[in-house]
Amino acid sequence: MIKVKVKYFGRLRELLGVREEEYNVVDETTLADLLLNHIPSRHKDSATDWKESLFVTIRGEVAVDKNGIPVLKNHVILVRGKTQDLTYMLRNGDEIAILPPVGGGANED
């Protein structure tokens, strides 16, 4: 088994009601598996909002690109501080941060 930590920020943290949590997953689990299956399974009440916040959806279904990879909606996924695509295979001890579109600075503009 592989143990990973997932960190949430902004609207996603608010949606799930948690800042970070751990997941135990089997070998060869990808980021896409984590985001599309493991996290929604643990947060069933928020599963639909989660998928619609994170992914491009068409009539409620997550859209995929020509390679069959789900299409993220303006979010960045960092693993150990580096951007990874959804085919990345999780490694034991990974810290995964799911970043909504940023919005720092003042509200001056």
Next chain:
Amino acid sequence: MKIKISEKLDDLSDLLDEIKKSSDEIGSIIIFVGSVRGISNKGEKVLRLEYEAYEKVAVKTLENIIADLKDKYGIIDAVIEHKVGSARVGEDTVYALVASKHRKEGFESLIEFIERLKHEVPIWKKEITEKGSSWIENI
């Protein structure tokens, strides 16, 4: 270079003194102060802003931005402080200072600094108004 993400910003005059001391080649220091506006873009009365950050990545990103600005504009030094947590109307939330030999590269680099801060650094802002709340995304 000084980068700080904190619930409490340092005194601006202390930051100015500090950056002045970093080199005797400095002839210009441009300062940006971001503060909480009392009326939202929708015209609603703002009660407060709430900020959160992915701090270790935010600091690293800001380090990279400052390094880029030094390469591109030849600035001498820069300081950035950004608030996290709750901020009331009128409260300062960002201090950015750029020190350079001449004002031109100082102004140009500071504009780029703030634009990149808003679009690249993992800091999120929630605006709470008298009519509700929403996350503000600079996209």
